[in-house]
Amino acid sequence: MTTDTSAPTEAAAVPVIDLELALAADPDSAELARLRAAGAQLGIIQVVNHGVPLELIEAFHRSIGRILALPREEKEHLASPTAHPFRGWRQWPDDFGRLELERFSIGQFDDPAAAAAAGVPAQYLELFAHANVWPPQEPQLRELADAYRAASLDVARRVLSLYARALGVPVETFPWQTPEYTTFVVNDYPTWTHPDSGTDEEKLLLLEHADNSVLTVLHQEGDYAGLQGQRPDGSWVPVPIVPGALQVFTGSLLTRWTNGLLTAGRHRVVAGGTVTRRSTALFVYGGFDTVVEPLERFVGDGEAEFGAYHVGREALGSVEDYLQVFGRPEQVAAWQAGRPYVAAVEEPA
Ligand SMILES: O=C(O)CCC(=O)C(=O)O
């Protein structure tokens, strides 16, 4: 398998790909070459003409925006009643107690029965034992979230077939199974009100990381390019706000499948701007029973660079794994006792 990783300048900026055109019968070969370069070097693209109606994106964002704009006392009622870190409203203080990030997370199904009805195998139903939090103030949020999630999932499926096309392999190469396991989160970043040293490194609101998904479909809103992607030389490239565009990150599972040919997009968020920055992310992992390992097609005569990753099994351990790394003592205690957790944050001066 060969790939065009030619001039580094090719991936100097995050390409904006017209998804519909790129998937057409006779795609522009220059467009596919740009996609290949970005896939190999950055792991981040933006897509337009992606099929998710703008009205849906906007309606979802307006609804969630009204929730996030509520006074803190009201939002506290929207925290997960059992301190599940991936359900409901949550605030993250930084090490100085300053608000860094606020999140609203929505589980894929409301309860195990709904997951079973959608075809989720029995051994994974406990993933949905902790209820979603649906704010009574926004009765239409559930329907909007479902529609938005479904539309973003479709974008992930189509971007996967696009990467297959760019790599010159049939899309069936990837053993995609349905229903897919997905997680869904809205991130809300405060504007920067602290003394400014000027360096990006000192005002990171989300530390550099790669997602552990196959693909992540993101929508960003704000008035500055707070999201940055990492180039192979370690430098950072901004992902500018392109009206109507969605951002798609390659996650570490797609890197695993392709034995490293497609790089997992490392990214981070830097503070700035004059309005709250918001992003919505759908993380798509593949089927619950999918075991992701380097595919023979990409290993060839070489060596598999990665081991196997069992999607459903990893998902079952994800809360404990998360709390072990990021959990604060009071948060872990709340989770163990099955009561809500609200982080203490310093009120802005
Ligand atoms: O806010 C963003 O643009 C990125 C969010 C992100 O990386 C994540 O939620 O994993």
Ligand SMILES: [Fe+2]
């Ligand atoms: Fe991320």
